[in-house]
Amino acid sequence: xxxxxxxxxxxxxxxIILFLLICLMAVAYMTFSTNLKITAKGNLSGTWGIQxxxxxxxxxxxxxxNITPPSFTATSATxxxxxxxxxxxxxxxxxxxxxxxxxxxxSSLVLNYDENDSIKFTTxxxxxxxxxxxxxxxILNVKAExxxxxxxxxEATLTVDLQYEQAGxxxxxxxxxxxxxxxxxxxxxxCLVTIYKDCEALYETTTDAEGNYTLTNVNPGNxxxxxxxxYYGTQQIITxxxxxxxxxxxxxxxxxxxxxxx
Numbered sequence: 001x002x003x004x005x006x007x008x009x010x011x012x013x014x015x016i017i018l019f020l021l022i023c024l025m026a027v028a029y030m031t032f033s034t035n036l037k038i039t040a041k042g043n044l045s046g047t048w049g050i051q052x053x054x055x056x057x058x059x060x061x062x063x064x065x066n067i068t069p070p071s072f073t074a075t076s077a078t079x080x081x082x083x084x085x086x087x088x089x090x091x092x093x094x095x096x097x098x099x100x101x102x103x104x105x106x107s108s109l110v111l112n113y114d115e116n117d118s119i120k121f122t123t124x125x126x127x128x129x130x131x132x133x134x135x136x137x138x139i140l141n142v143k144a145e146x147x148x149x150x151x152x153x154x155e156a157t158l159t160v161d162l163q164y165e166q167a168g169x170x171x172x173x174x175x176x177x178x179x180x181x182x183x184x185x186x187x188x189x190x191c192l193v194t195i196y197k198d199c200e201a202l203y204e205t206t207t208d209a210e211g212n213y214t215l216t217n218v219n220p221g222n223x224x225x226x227x228x229x230x231y232y233g234t235q236q237i238i239t240x241x242x243x244x245x246x247x248x249x250x251x252x253x254x255x256x257x258x259x260x261x262x
Contacts, residue, residue, distance in 0.1 A: 107165045
């Protein structure tokens, strides 16, 4: 007897295996999953390091249980649990640690989930405006409870979105960038002066009759300052703070520095 499987038999076996996997995934009864997504914003002067460092199942009431153990990465935590009867609940503690050198403040905490009157989701212990100091940790409590009977199979998804900003840092105010443009060492009238960020022109002006230029309301940051005359141009990297910034630009005929280099 030839025991070698034909191509059609192998194909059929693969289809059967895939079908069984799909069935196993569909068996997850009354489950929910939670993701904690963390992003940072602000003017950073140090190391930014907010991350989830631990998750524990803190309390189980009734017949609630974990389908799989809670798991997490630096920026997300996932829970899968079962409920059997009214009153069942399960609570978790999520440890969030500031491993960086910058104090962080929770700027947003949003619960996103499908409408479902049978399952109630709540968080506590960590609120908008709370600060996680460098080297410190905070605990976010997450609770899911079965509060209303239903005849249908429950499938619920909860997402907790967390956003942070640097704590205790005053916002930098826009500044003025000014100076004089020279073309072949002569003051350049009507020369174009542009400030670029990531190859995008953000601020632009032309010089007056004496070659002077002024760009106002420039937000603090790192930029490319570019002056052009008759298709020739020169670039310099500048750092703008809240203080006025002054820089002269020297353009040489026949010499052009590209705005963007790859």
